[in-house]
Amino acid sequence: MATKHMVIDPITRIEGHMRIEAIVDETTGEVQDVFCSSTMFRGIETILKGRDPRDCGLMAMRICGVCTVTHFQRSIESVENAFNITVPTNARLMRNIIQAALFMHDHLVHYYHLHSLDWVDVISALEADPQAAATEAAKWANVAGETPWTADAQTFTEMKDRLVKFVNKGRLGIFGNGYWGNPSYKLTPAQNLVAITHYFQALEIQRDLGQMMTIFGGKDPHPQSLVVGGVTSIVDIKDPAKRQLFKDLALRVRAFIKGAYMPDMYMLSSMYKAEMTAGDGAGLKSFLVYGGFPLNDGPLYDAQMLFPGGIVHNGDLTKITDFDPDMVTEDVTHAWYAATTPEHPYVGTTTPKYTDFKSKVNGVAYLDTANKYSWIKSPLYNDTRVEVGPLARMIVGYARNDTRIKGYVENFTNRAGITIDNLYSSVGRTIGRALESELMADVITDWVDELSTNINAGDFTSWSKFDFATVSQNAQGYGVEEAPRGCLGHWVRIENGIVANYQAVVPSTWNAGPRDHLGRLGAYESAIKGIKLSNIDEPLEILRVVHSFDPCIACAVHVIDTKGKELAQYKINPVCAV
Amino acid sequence: MEYDLAVQKSLYSKVTGIEKKEDDFYKELYARSEKRIDALAKTNPFTEEELNEVLVEDGYDRRDFMKWVSATTAMLMLPGFFEPLVAKTVQVLNRVPVIWINLQDCAGNSEAFLRTDGPTVDELILDIITLEFHELLMAPSGEQAELQLENAMTAFKDEYLLFVEGSIPTAENGIYGTIGTSGETYVDHLTRLSADAKAIVAVGTCATFGGVPAAAPNPTGARGVMDIVKNKPIINIPACPANPANMLGVILLYVMTGELPELDGLLRPKFAFGYRIHDACERRVHFDAGEYVEEWGDAAAQAGHCLYKMGCKGPMTFNNCPTVKYNRGTSWPVAAGHGCIGCSEPGFFDKFERFEAPTPYNPKYNPASDMGVYAATAGLGLFTAFKQLTKDSVAQEAENGN
Numbered sequence: 007m008a009t010k011h012m013v014i015d016p017i018t019r020i021e022g023h024m025r026i027e028a029i030v031d032e033t034t035g036e037v038q039d040v041f042c043s044s045t046m047f048r049g050i051e052t053i054l055k056g057r058d059p060r061d062c063g064l065m066a067m068r069i070c071g072v073c074t075v076t077h078f079q080r081s082i083e084s085v086e087n088a089f090n091i092t093v094p095t096n097a098r099l100m101r102n103i104i105q106a107a108l109f110m111h112d113h114l115v116h117y118y119h120l121h122s123l124d125w126v127d128v129i130s131a132l133e134a135d136p137q138a139a140a141t142e143a144a145k146w147a148n149v150a151g152e153t154p155w156t157a158d159a160q161t162f163t164e165m166k167d168r169l170v171k172f173v174n175k176g177r178l179g180i181f182g183n184g185y186w187g188n189p190s191y192k193l194t195p196a197q198n199l200v201a202i203t204h205y206f207q208a209l210e211i212q213r214d215l216g217q218m219m220t221i222f223g224g225k226d227p228h229p230q231s232l233v234v235g236g237v238t239s240i241v242d243i244k245d246p247a248k249r250q251l252f253k254d255l256a257l258r259v260r261a262f263i264k265g266a267y268m269p270d271m272y273m274l275s276s277m278y279k280a281e282m283t284a285g286d287g288a289g290l291k292s293f294l295v296y297g298g299f300p301l302n303d304g305p306l307y308d309a310q311m312l313f314p315g316g317i318v319h320n321g322d323l324t325k326i327t328d329f330d331p332d333m334v335t336e337d338v339t340h341a342w343y344a345a346t347t348p349e350h351p352y353v354g355t356t357t358p359k360y361t362d363f364k365s366k367v368n369g370v371a372y373l374d375t376a377n378k379y380s381w382i383k384s385p386l387y388n389d390t391r392v393e394v395g396p397l398a399r400m401i402v403g404y405a406r407n408d409t410r411i412k413g414y415v416e417n418f419t420n421r422a423g424i425t426i427d428n429l430y431s432s433v434g435r436t437i438g439r440a441l442e443s444e445l446m447a448d449v450i451t452d453w454v455d456e457l458s459t460n461i462n463a464g465d466f467t468s469w470s471k472f473d474f475a476t477v478s479q480n481a482q483g484y485g486v487e488e489a490p491r492g493c494l495g496h497w498v499r500i501e502n503g504i505v506a507n508y509q510a511v512v513p514s515t516w517n518a519g520p521r522d523h524l525g526r527l528g529a530y531e532s533a534i535k536g537i538k539l540s541n542i543d544e545p546l547e548i549l550r551v552v553h554s555f556d557p558c559i560a561c562a563v564h565v566i567d568t569k570g571k572e573l574a575q576y577k578i579n580p581v582c583a584v
Numbered sequence: 585m586e587y588d589l590a591v592q593k594s595l596y597s598k599v600t601g602i603e604k605k606e607d608d609f610y611k612e613l614y615a616r617s618e619k620r621i622d623a624l625a626k627t628n629p630f631t632e633e634e635l636n637e638v639l640v641e642d643g644y645d646r647r648d649f650m651k652w653v654s655a656t657t658a659m660l661m662l663p664g665f666f667e668p669l670v671a672k673t674v675q676v677l678n679r680v681p682v683i684w685i686n687l688q689d690c691a692g693n694s695e696a697f698l699r700t701d702g703p704t705v706d707e708l709i710l711d712i713i714t715l716e717f718h719e720l721l722m723a724p725s726g727e728q729a730e731l732q733l734e735n736a737m738t739a740f741k742d743e744y745l746l747f748v749e750g751s752i753p754t755a756e757n758g759i760y761g762t763i764g765t766s767g768e769t770y771v772d773h774l775t776r777l778s779a780d781a782k783a784i785v786a787v788g789t790c791a792t793f794g795g796v797p798a799a800a801p802n803p804t805g806a807r808g809v810m811d812i813v814k815n816k817p818i819i820n821i822p823a824c825p826a827n828p829a830n831m832l833g834v835i836l837l838y839v840m841t842g843e844l845p846e847l848d849g850l851l852r853p854k855f856a857f858g859y860r861i862h863d864a865c866e867r868r869v870h871f872d873a874g875e876y877v878e879e880w881g882d883a884a885a886q887a888g889h890c891l892y893k894m895g896c897k898g899p900m901t902f903n904n905c906p907t908v909k910y911n912r913g914t915s916w917p918v919a920a921g922h923g924c925i926g927c928s929e930p931g932f933f934d935k936f937e938r939f940e941a942p943t944p945y946n947p948k949y950n951p952a953s954d955m956g957v958y959a960a961t962a963g964l965g966l967f968t969a970f971k972q973l974t975k976d977s978v979a980q981e982a983e984n985g986n
Contacts, residue, residue, distance in 0.1 A: 013765045014726035018719045021691040023763060045767075047753070047760040048688055049803030050796065058938050064925055065933060068796045071692020071825060115698065123723045179715045183732040184723030209698070216699040217911045224920030225910035226699070227692040227825050228927075231920040233880055233940065238921030240881060241888045360759050363767050371767030469881030549725055 008032040013370055014545050015045070019120040020557040021072045022046065024518070027373055028534065028548060035539040037548065042518055042530045043373055043380040047342075047358075054508040059085045059478065059500050060234045062508065066496060067228055069510065072558055073489045074227045075108050075219065077496070077510070080485040083306060084496040085234045088483025094467040095303050096243055097236040099457040102299050103252070104223055104231075106450040110259060111215035112490035113396070113443040114267065116556045117436065118208035124550040125274060126193060126201040129186040132169060134199035136162035142196045146269035149421055155265035156203065165203040185546045192277045200273070204266045211262045214255045221252050236469030243468065244461060253454050260447035263440075271440045275422045278433050282424065287432030287551035289533030291321035293398035294387050294516070296329055296495065298488030306487075312449065313411075313488050316402045317387065321430055323405040331486055334495065334511060336383040340375075340520035348386055348523065351497035351509035352482060384519035384528060385511050393529040394492025394516045395555060397429060397438030414441045432533070432554035439556070478503040489513050491556050514558045530555060610663050617669055617840045624676040624839070659908060660833055660845075661855040673840040680839050681740040682747060683733070684718040685777060687770045688761055688797045688806055689750025692825035693788040694720045700828040701912055716740070730764055737780055745835065746781035748774065748809050751790040751797045755805030774812055783817040783844065784809055787831055789927055792820040792850075799933035810851060817844050820851040822903075824927035829908045830856045850930065852902070861898035861924050864906040867891065877921075885921060895940040896923030903928045 010032050015025035023046040029039040050069055054062055067078035079101055139162040147154035216226045222239050223229025231239040242248045297315030300306055315329040335348035344357040364374035373379040403411030418441055419426060428434055478500050486495040492513030499507040519528040534551045653671045716736035753760035758769030778784055786809040789795035797806035810818050821830050834853055837845045845853040870890035877884040877894050901924055905916045917924055925939045926932040936943050
C-alpha cells in the first residue's frame with residue numbers, strides 16, 4: 007500500500023505559522039497519520055519577567071493581534087487575583103462588552119474570511135443565477151426563522167458582476183490557486199453566490215465590530231483602556247451618545263448574524279450533512295471550559311458565569327466534572343523544550359531544545375516526528391487530552407443544563423433536524439461558533455443597558471484603589487477565563503513588585519499541541535486522522551478540519567517560559583541530508 | 585475617516601520635522617505625478633466609470649469618496665490642489681501588485697488592514713489593489729500557496745511592493761522562524777522576496793524596529809526589516825498595530841509620485857510621523873493648564889484631563905494618532921483615558937517601561953544597535969534630552985540597587 011508524505015506549509019487563513027505533515031494512503035486518500043507543528047517562536051514570557059506587573063497586560067496583549075483584548079484582560083485578571091482586587095460594576099460590564107464584541111468579531115472573520123473558502127467554491131458562484139441565489143437566501147433564513155439579510159436578486163446580480171469583472175482581469179489575487187472544482191465542494195452555484203456575497207458583506211460588519219471595541223477601547227486591534235483594578239474610558243462610558251452608538255452598531259451586527267450567518271449554518275449543515283453524520287473531524291470528544299463572562303459583581307471566580315466551566319469526557323453528556331486550575335499541566339515530550347515531566351504553569355521552568363527537521367529531500371524538509379517537532383507544548387488536564395473552544399462551551403453548557411445555552415443549541419438541532427452527537431464534527435465545530443455568536447449578539451445589548459442603568463444611578467466608579475507597594479511584595483495569581491478560541495489562562499508570580507514568573511496557556515496550545523508523553527494525539531491531530539482526501543494533491547479536507555478549530559498559532563507559540571541565557575548556550579544541529 | 589482638517593493643516597505649517605516647501609516644489613511634483621498617473625491609466629482598461637460604479641454599488645457615493653480624498657490629501661500633507669490627482673490615483677492603484685508576508689507577528693497589522701475604510705478592504709481586494717499573496721486571507725495553503733507566491737514574484741518582478749509584518753529572528757541562525765515546505769528561515773525568506781521587490785513596506789513596530797519580540801532580553805535575536813535588507817528602498821510604518829490609514833497613504837503616495845514618501849531618519853513617512861502625539865493632543869489644553877489625572881477614575885479622569893502624570897508618552901512619541909484616530913476615526917488611546925504607550929517608537933517596551941507612570945531613563949533600553957544609530961540621527965527629541973539629563977542620577981540609582 008503506497009503512501010504519500012504530504013507537507014502543508016504554510017497553512018494559510020490562520021493567525022500565526024503552522025505546518026502539517028500527513029501520511030496519506032494513495033489509493034483511498036485516507037489520512038493514516040498526521041503531525042501538527044508550529045514553526046515560529048518569540049519568547050514573550052521571558053520578556054515579561056522582571057517587569058512591573060501593571061505593565062504586563064499591555065505586553066501580553068501583543069501575544070495575539072486577533073484575540074488581542076482577551077490576553078490583555080486575562081493578564082490583568084491574573085494580577086488582580088494575585089492582589090485580591092475586585093473590580094467595580096462599570097469595569098465588569100465594560101470588559102464584558104468589549105470581550106463580547108471581540109467574540110463576535112473573531113467568529114465572523116473566522117467563518118467568512120478564514121474558513122468558508124473550505125466549504126464555498128468561489129468560481130462556481132460565477133455560474134449562479136442571481137434569482138436562484140435570492141431564493142436560496144430566503145429559504146435558509148426561513149429555516150432559521152429569521153429575516154434574511156439580503157434576499158433581493160439585484161444584490162446578487164451586482165456581486166456576480168463584480169466577481170466576473172474581477173476574474174476577467176486575469177488574476178485572482180488571494181483567490182488564486184484555490185482548490186476550486188474539487189469534488190468535495192457540495193454547494194450549488196446559487197448557494198456559493200449567497201455565501202461569497204456574505205463573505206464580502208461580513209467585511210463591512212467586522213468593521214462595525216472593530217468600531218464597537220474602539221468606542222470603549224480607544225483602538226482595535228490592541229485596545230488600551232484596561233488597567234489593573236478597572237478601566238480607563240470613563241469619559242466614554244458616561245457619554246450616552248457613545249453607548250447609543252455602540253448599541254446601534256450591535257443591533258446591525260445582530261441582524262447580520264441572525265439573517266446571514268445563521269442561515270448559512272443551516273445551509274452548511276444540510277449540504278454537508280453526510281460529513282457531519284459521519285463525524286468527520288470529530289477528534290477527541292472531550293471538552294474543557296474554564297468558564298467566562300461574570301454576570302454579577304464580587305470576586306471574579308465566585309461569580310455566576312455566562313459560560314459555565316466544566317469537563318465533559320468522551321462525549322458523555324451525563325457526567326460533568328468541575329474545573330480545577332490545579333489540574334492544568336504542560337507536557338513537552340514532542341515540543342522543542344527540555345523538561346522531562348508535565349509541569350503546572352506556576353512552576354513550569356522550561357529550556358528550549360530545538361532539534362531541527364529530521365531530513366531534507368529534494369528541497370522538502372520533514373519533521374522529526376518520532377522526537378520533537380513543534381514549538382507548541384501539549385497541555386494536559388488531569389493527564390488527559392481535551393478540546394477547547396466554542397463547541398466545548400456549547401457542549402459543556404448543554405451538559406450543565408444551562409437554560410440559555412441549551413436553548414440556542416436545541417433551537418438549532420431541532421430546526422436543522424440533527425442530533426447533538428452530530429455536533430462532534432468539523433461542521434459541528436463551525437456551528438458551535440455561530441451559535442455562540444448568536445448568543446453574544448443577544449446578551450451584548452443587555453450589558454449595555456445594564457451599564458446605562460448603573461451610570462444613570464450615578465455610579466461613575468471605574469477603578470478599585472489598591473496599595474501597590476503592600477500587595478506586590480509576594481503574590482501569585484491566575485486569570486483563567488474564556489477567549490474566542492477556548493480556555494485562556496495567564497499565571498503570574500510576583501516578588502518585590504516585579505514579575506518573577508509568567509506563563510500563559512492559550513486555547514490553540516490546548517488544541518494544536520503535538521503528541522504527549524503517552525503518545526496521545528492532540529485535538530487537531532486526532533480530528534484530522536482518518537479524514538479522506540478526494541484529490542490526493544489537494545489538502546482541502548485537512549484544511550477544513552484544522553480551520554474548524556480556528557487556529558491561532560501566534561498565541562500558541564509564545565506562551566513558553568524560557569531563559570535568554572539558556573537560549574544563547576544552545577547549539578543547533580545542521581540540517582542534514584538523508 | 586474623520587479628523588480635524590484644520591488641526592492637520594496647522595501642523596503642516598508649523599511643526600518640527602516637516603518643513604514647509606515652496607510652491608514651486610509642489611507644482612513640479614504635481615506635474616511629474618500627473619504625467620505618471622496618466623501613463624499608468626493607459627496601462628489597464630480599468631476606467632473611472634468602472635470605479636464610480638464600484639463605489640456606487642457599495643453604497644459609497646462620489647461625495648463620500650471626495651470627502652475621503654480631501655481628508656487623505658490633508659493627511660499626506662499635500663496642498664489642496666492635489667485632491668483631483670489623489671482621486672485619480674486611487675483608480676490606478678491596481679497597477680501596483682502587493683505581496684504581504686507575515687513573520688514573527690501577531691497578525692495585528694493584518695487585522696488592522698481588514699478594518700481599513702475610505703476605500704474599504706473589499707474594494708481594495710476586488711477592485712483597487714492587486715493583492716497577490718496574503719497568508720491570512722488567501723485561499724490555498726502549502727504547495728499551492730507557494731506556487732501562487734512564485735507566480736506573483738515572476739509576473740511582477742521588480743514591480744511589487746513587499747509588505748512585511750512581524751520581526752525577523754536572527755539568533756541561532758534563524759531557527760525561531762521557518763516557512764514553506766523547504767523549511768526556509770525567515771531571514772532567507774525575507775531576503776529572497778526582497779530581491780525582486782520594488783520597495784519594502786515594513787508595517788507595525790515589530791517589522792520596523794523589532795517591536796515586542798525584540799524587547800529585553802530579546803530571546804530570539806529579533807530585528808526589524810531595515811537590519812536585514814540592504815540596498816532596497818524601505819518605508820517604515822511603525823505603531824502597534826500600524827494605522828491602516830497610514831498604510832494606504834503610503835501606497836497612494838507611492839503610486840502617485842512613483843517615489844518613496846519623504847522619510848525621516850528612521851525611514852518613517854514624515855506625513856505621519858513628523859510631529860509628536862503631544863503636539864496635536866485633544867487633552868493638550870489641560871496639560872497647558874496644569875490639570876492632571878492623578879489616579880485612575882478620579883474626578884480629573886472623569887473630566888478628561890491630561891494623562892501625563894499617569895505615564896502618557898505622547899510628548900516623546902511621533903505619530904498622527906490624535907488627528908487620524910482609529911476605526912472610522914472613532915477614538916484613540918488618550919481619548920479612552922489611558923496614556924499613550926509610545927507604541928510607534930523604537931524599543932518602546934524597554935524605553936518606556938512602567939507605562940502608567942512618568943518615564944525615567946531605563947537602563948534596560950539599549951540603543952546600541954543599528955536602530956540606535958538611526959535613532960540618534962533622528963534625534964528623539966524630548967526623550968534623548970531627558971536621557972542625557974538623568975543619566976547620572978540613574979547610574980547612581982543603579983548603584984543603590986533600585
